[in-house]
Amino acid sequence: MPKHLHIILIICLFSLLASSQDKNIFCNQLQALHNTVKKHHYQPKTINDSLSSHVFDLFLKSLDEDKRLFTKEDLKTFELDRYELDNYIEHNICFFIEKYTTTLSQRIETSKAILNDLRDETFDYSGKDTLRFKPESTFRYLKNEAAMKTYWSKRTRYNILYTLVENDSVLKHIKGDFKAREAELKPKLIQKEICQLEELQNRLGSVDNFVKEAFLNAYLHYQDPNSSFFNPTEKEMFENSLSNDQYSFGIITAKNDNGDIIIAHITPGSAAFNHGDFEVNDIIKSMKSDTEILETYCVSNEDVLAFTSNQNHHTMTFKIKKQNGTVKDIELTKTVTKIEENTVSGYIIESKSKMGYINITSFYSDFESPNGLGLANDVAKELYKLQKENIEGLILDLRFNGGGSMKEAIDLSGMFINRGPLSILKYSNGETTTIKDLNRGALFSKPIVVLVNNYSASASEFFAAAMQDYNRAIIVGATTHGKASAQVILPLAQDESLGYSKLTVEKFYRVTGKSHQSQGVIPDIILPSVYDDFKTQEQFEAFALQNDSIDGIRKFPKLKTLPINELKKRSQNRITNDIYFKAIQELNQLIIDNYFQIDTEYLLTLDNVYREMTSYRNQWKTINQPIDAHESNFMVKNSAFTKEVVSYNEDQKLINEALLKDIKQDIYIEEAQAILQDLLNLNPLN
Template sequence: MLKQLTLLSLLCCFLSVQSQDQPEFCEQLQAIKALVKKEHFKPKPIDDSLSVGVYKLFLAQLDDKKRFFIQKDIDVFEKDRLQLDDYIANNDCAFIDEYSEILVKRIENAKQIIHGFSKSKFDYSGKDTLRFAPDAAYTYLDDNTETINYWSKRIRYNILFELIEQDSIIENLSANFKKEEKEIKPKIIQKELCKLEELQNKNGGLSQFVKEAFLNAYVAFHDPNSTFFNATDKTTYVNSLSNDQLSFGIITNKNDKGNIVIAHITPGSPAFINGDFETNDIIKSLQANDIILETYCVSNDDIVAFINDENNTTITFKIKKQNGTLKDIELTKTKTKIEDNTVTGYLLKDKANIGYISINNFYSDFESPNGLGVANDVAKELYKLQKENIDALILDLRFNGGGSMKEAADLSGMFINRGPLSILKYGNGDTFTIKDTNRGSLFMKPIVILINNFSASASEFFAAAMQDYNRAIVVGSTSHGKASAQVILPLDEDSQLGFSKLTVEKFYRITGQSHQSVGVIPDIQLPNLYDNFKTEERFSSFALDNDSIEPTLKYIKLKALPLKALETKNRIRVGSNLAFDAVKSLNTLIIDNYFELKTEYPLTLQNVYKNMNAYHSQWELFSDSINNNTSTLVVSNTSSTIEVLSYNNEQKEVNEAFLKTIQNDIYISEAHYILLDLLNLNITD
């Protein structure tokens, strides 16, 4: 009875706080409604269609795995499916409380269920059945009995999974099962409880999480690249696209024990200069502006958000050292170079001297309209590579999610001699052609551009322009298919209500065609681990349509590239390459075991072991074929980089790892062979 009264008191307190906070949510909702209508590329009317779409997205954000809400809750929520548009139009925000209240109860209920397992004995006899199905097949649990059964199976499976990971010999597992299960059970239970408490301890609390989830759903209904940002989200996003930022120079991670640890310290940063921080130090708490964030059962995302909060310029870190001592260390942010947002040129030597540059991000200096970013950095590295007399160049845009369109345009201009690069179309129908106005180019020798499913936006802008001019051979797999541009806008004049990243324009190729929801299709396609993962934009709800417009300016193509001859040689090489065969097999293995898995079997140690062992055996077989790929490439640094490295022993170690990674990368190796073929064809022409 006491527990019930305590929970009731907490709920009452929670709802009281909600009622006080609701006016701000109403202001945010009305502000974001007005902003979308005014600024979005294609705002949608507030009607029943919007209501249905936002309802679907909202529930998915609150309970994406359908493990909290039960069918009774969905029946309660169902009244809103066709009413959300009316609530929004009438500025009626009371509906949001019900979702928060029920989510709080369901998470608390899950915690009580899991707590209860501590005192009960689990059944591994096979009486219960494990069922696996694709995500789309999941339905909400019928009632609390199903909820108890779900968590029981989940924790039992996780216990067996962990035991098998620790000892891969079934005879040992069977012989020691009772003892090992007894030891690991409380750890697994605590880990599950901690995950739930992470949700409860989210920055701003569950009530704020629910409200921001609705704002996100409202904006995402207009297109999947538009989103709501609170102040911390906005700072984190802008920093990710910046070449340098105010930073402590600490990258955190959550280890297997649930501790927040220091994973990396950026050289030259405040943490590096301080000298008291070391990798693997445990962060116990963070304190800034009279706010203390304890790190127990808090997600790493919330730690990152606290550290990146632009108001928290000085933070006191409570650190537990490896010897067990505790230290309070105060740090103040300074401008720090972002290591991931830098480019370095490398040399690939094998029958030709080929340059290689990987571009992770189209970063820029957003504090200045003329700020220097990735295009300037690539130009510097290209200058170093040309001093080494390179014959060709590989630009690697795999996993590059985009960034600044200005940087993409500047980079494109480095490789062509004037002309249009892309056509922008605004919401009112007006168009504008982005042009390279500078005569000449920095590099006129052959280029291969590597892309994959995760190359998006500014990456696609650049790859498409180079492809349309016949300036480069695009190699890899079809890109993400995002041909839209976003800006971050405040919801109010003093930015107190937050921000929204909104899609305000679409961009088209200079041919007038769009790669929106289609992607840039490579000239030469290579097998990809991520094929058919359905991560591309066309699989996102409410993605913008593909269309085309009339081109505005003529452009002069360069001489056609001998793509058929190159593709023939490539096909022969790939067909006899065991590593690419392994990529295709690994891709099938992942799809069959994760995305399209549909199987069931009795919950026993032997059955879970059999299932896991079959998967792991195949994984090791295929991944070994990829990792053991031998290459004749000799990868080295430019003379300029070698000189810089001579003063930095730590960077030397990092550099050695990069050289090895490049040498063993089958995609870089194949890009290199394609360029060798092209150079040979050009010589014989």
């Protein structure tokens, strides 16, 4: 046998063994996931044709969300599995996944080839073709490859016209130099599309990994929208997001308009910060660990984040292109750094009365600490500083707070009530347990306003509901997300080789027995929101757990009823005549009309794209102008302690000034302050 043939046979045999091993891993993951769900999920779904059909739809949507890759012919082949997935899961049959990987890979390559061919095609902007914009829910799969060519041609031409208008708002300028500008822009935008397709090819390391994890997630998302699959790196990233300390390089990356991965932020005190050779806007060309290398060309920022977060990558060499054009190789080792987002600071708002303001972005915790000190402990420290300033009330801002540690939510709730039950937990077997604050006394007993919005979820809602049920605070803003379930991370095997499942294992109820699941915590005083009717809350998620109620606790030590009706009446009088809240409502309608409910058609010409873009842009600018110019009539400042700490660091001083400005310009904080002032006037001895 010739030597080269012998080598080829060895390579082929190795490839077959590797493929078989990958297939076995997926089989083992699927079986382990099935068993884990059946044993631990709060409400596991029956394995039947209904499950099969719904998982099938979720799976396809995750592979091709915009329906721009698969064709109707592909769908005919896939449809054979619609009512078979339950059988595959029950009997641990895994080969079905291969056709999805193969087809997706082929369609990506086909789309890349079509885009490459467009480089030499002379584009028609005369209006021969029509642009149609419609809601995502009405998207349909493309009929065949000819339809794919039409799609990519139209999309590329629209992107060129859109970018031309975006770069120069004067139509006369664009028309006067159209041919040269279009010729310069065309190859760049085609390459950008190809790059995005290659990002999909490189997602999670390969199309194969992406497709398999998409199926595991589809199976879990059918159980409920908050259950999901984590590979080891995703698990570490998730836990880091809920921690106040992070083992990291201290670099936050982003993708610029040219498709480069750049350093967007360097965390003060981190490894990158202390090294001194890293600068914001440096381009990262590659990253190399002991075992792997990641070239950043045509790679998503998410994959870059996953690579830097990988727990096995303790030391890496970054190939950096500096802004002066020089290229450097810099070795860096991770260190433990405090996460900037997961810290709280107290501020003083002063008008007729002196009030405290604390923005809580997440319910983070120190999972490594035996005491588990996190958010609640940090808030306690800030409250101590604020009370030294003799504040008469407090605003707690939970807008955009997606939750986190339930322990921190319990501890925070206990800081504002004397003692008593906070919530009722219900498990999959129907048993319940009452969560109580066992610490007598409150850390702060003066009036409180809690700000929430559509994106306040989970632990945020736990806290807001407890404060509302105890008449301890006025809840102000928009109806919250509606997530009243708790998740735990469970390994699929004794080691981490098969990954993890973040699984919903219990629901929590208010002390009254009512639930805010798929309903949200309804504020005492509702304020208009730019996110109203976006349908992003839990109730609009497929397969969300339903709202129900259980027997509540009849007697608990709630405080006397707050003057909600009078406060609501006074707030409504202010809002009705407020130009800023009127602008918010107009912005909300503009977004809904142009994104969520858009259904329009026009000819593909420069004039039409220019007209649509400038019309939307001018409306947005006109409506947003008063909001941008707004400045509240109260004073905002740091506590004496914080002011001294900030004065020692120039970077912190600049960040602090920006935060003070943001607070002063925020119309929701202004209205929360006015509501709190009304409460102080109506209830001075509360």
